[in-house]
Amino acid sequence: GAVVSQHPSWVICKSGTSVKIECRSLDFQATTMFWYRQFPKQSLMLMATSNEGSKATYEQGVEKDKFLINHASLTLSTLTVTSAHPEDSSFYICSARVGSLGTGELFFGEGSRLTVL
């Protein structure tokens, strides 16, 4: 199947710094990518939909100035957590759509664990 890769897998940073997480579709082009956040032992919460060449669509309650999303090419979307604080510590997962979502063609990255000290 299609491969979606995230980098870094694990990042620890100091409070107040910014962290960038990359999501790449390795063997297909993805016009749409999704960013999720997962708290321990909880489900995934959709943060935003990333559209290549246009602004991301954020879900209600997600601060767009805090979580900057850039989808500059058909194979790369980035999520930047700006001025990170300990409450931003979480597992961030991206997914990319292959073809139509309705056929189940949605592939997930391995996830990036962010710990803010």
Add this chain to the structure above:
Amino acid sequence: GEDVEQSLFLSVREGDSSVINCTYTDSSSTYLYWYKQEPGAGLQLLTYIFSNMDMKQDQRLTVLLNKKDKHLSLRIADTQTGDSAIYFCAGKGARQLTFGSGTQLTVLP
């Protein structure tokens, strides 16, 4: 919006069958999915079922859908220790997938 609920924990013995249940609220969900998440990893699509189907079988996996009761289940036959993971069901609403809370499956030797 869509609400998807699952029981949180399930333990079975190796070789037994596991049945993970899920209920959802949005009857217009056209597709329903099962994902597997191993520790520290992303989600892996296991299988999906279209809303006009009652059952789908794929090797050791059987998905049952009861549209009237809005109930979805995943049966894993001959459960192995490698099946230990968190299993998420998800429903496709108008714009996005909505995930259940996940069921932690523990397979005991």
